[in-house]
Amino acid sequence: MDTGDESRPEGGADNRSSRRTWSGRARAAARKARELGVVAHALVSTRHVVMAQIVPMRYCNLSCSYCNEYDKVSEPVPLPAMLERIDQLARLGTSIVTLSGGEPLTHPDLDAIIARIRRHGRMAGMITNGYLLTPERIERLNRAGLDHMQISIDNVLPDEISKKSLKVLDKKLQFLARCARFHVNINSVVGGGIKNPQDALVIGGRALELGFTSTIGIIHDGGGQLKPLNDEERQVYYRMAGMAKKNYSRFNRFQEAIANAQPNHWRCRAGSRYLYICENGLVHYCSQQRGYPGTPLESYSREDLAREYRTEKTCAPHCTVSCVHQISYIDHWRSPQTRRIAPGARAGELVNLR
Numbered sequence: 001m002d003t004g005d006e007s008r009p010e011g012g013a014d015n016r017s018s019r020r021t022w023s024g025r026a027r028a029a030a031r032k033a034r035e036l037g038v039v040a041h042a043l044v045s046t047r048h049v050v051m052a053q054i055v056p057m058r059y060c061n062l063s064c065s066y067c068n069e070y071d072k073v074s075e076p077v078p079l080p081a082m083l084e085r086i087d088q089l090a091r092l093g094t095s096i097v098t099l100s101g102g103e104p105l106t107h108p109d110l111d112a113i114i115a116r117i118r119r120h121g122r123m124a125g126m127i128t129n130g131y132l133l134t135p136e137r138i139e140r141l142n143r144a145g146l147d148h149m150q151i152s153i154d155n156v157l158p159d160e161i162s163k164k165s166l167k168v169l170d171k172k173l174q175f176l177a178r179c180a181r182f183h184v185n186i187n188s189v190v191g192g193g194i195k196n197p198q199d200a201l202v203i204g205g206r207a208l209e210l211g212f213t214s215t216i217g218i219i220h221d222g223g224g225q226l227k228p229l230n231d232e233e234r235q236v237y238y239r240m241a242g243m244a245k246k247n248y249s250r251f252n253r254f255q256e257a258i259a260n261a262q263p264n265h266w267r268c269r270a271g272s273r274y275l276y277i278c279e280n281g282l283v284h285y286c287s288q289q290r291g292y293p294g295t296p297l298e299s300y301s302r303e304d305l306a307r308e309y310r311t312e313k314t315c316a317p318h319c320t321v322s323c324v325h326q327i328s329y330i331d332h333w334r335s336p337q338t339r340r341i342a343p344g345a346r347a348g349e350l351v352n353l354r
Helices: 022-043 079-091 108-117 135-144 166-179 198-211 231-241 255-257 300-307 322-328
Strands: 053-059 096-103 121-128 148-150 183-190 215-218 275-276 283-285 293-296 311-313 339-341
Touching: 022 121, 053 322, 079 108, 079 275, 096 108, 096 255, 108 121, 108 135, 135 148, 135 166, 135 255, 148 166, 166 183, 166 198, 183 231, 183 300, 198 215, 231 255, 231 322, 255 322, 275 322, 293 300
Parallel strands: 053 096, 053 275, 096 121, 121 148, 148 183, 183 215, 311 339
Antiparallel strands: 275 283, 283 293
């Protein structure tokens, strides 16, 4: 499930085992330098994609009740098709490519896909439920060149809402602390039927104890829109903000407004600076607005990037997909948008604001 905290060009603490060695510190420093390069490039130029999230596998080995991003029948995207899509993203100047799903670790050729991202000089990230991690699998990800991994953990004990629990995954986290040479972030959630909001604090504390970083997201509805938090959930959200000095998360004005069920006023650059590529190779605004624009990646052009950069999305005020917030915020100070579209509306309902 995407709660919006994919790998971002900000960096963060590396996991504990890597920090113990000079080589680990050197790797972390080199990754930080590359991340700073991504930010600098994005500030200088608006003509390229900063982050793309791509789905190599819609199938997932779990069935979390709140998630609308998986199925139980899909086959892996064939490796030649995935490599071609990575090449196409490089053609569009994409700086960061994040693999999601479904569950990307179920793809039999995942290592080759990551290696292709790195061969283009791009940063490679992945969002996973972590169930399939073993020391051997982590070493393969190291060799492939993975830069960032996010694991979503929803509760301390598994229940009918989610099986992504700390009880089940803690051993996997220990493997990562010992073996991973990439940055690891643990994302927990509030809202959306999660039974015990206090679990997020336990999960965040364990992540920091193991030398990882920690974020918290708000579960959105099927359109990526806000589900207001209750008082307890809101308090947990703000207590997580108290970890900010040790934390990978940025509790900025977007998150503060979301926690208080208030709209945000911002310029969404989805379809331009941020792309979501589904298993069929189509470009969408994000995981929650699949179908818009729904253009094949191979025909997506810099003209498309420029058009979507200028297009206001009416779903933006109550959006909780914070990866799009973070990427779009790079350009918050420039280029007012002059076109408007309501995802789900007919093409004829696109209007010019001037």
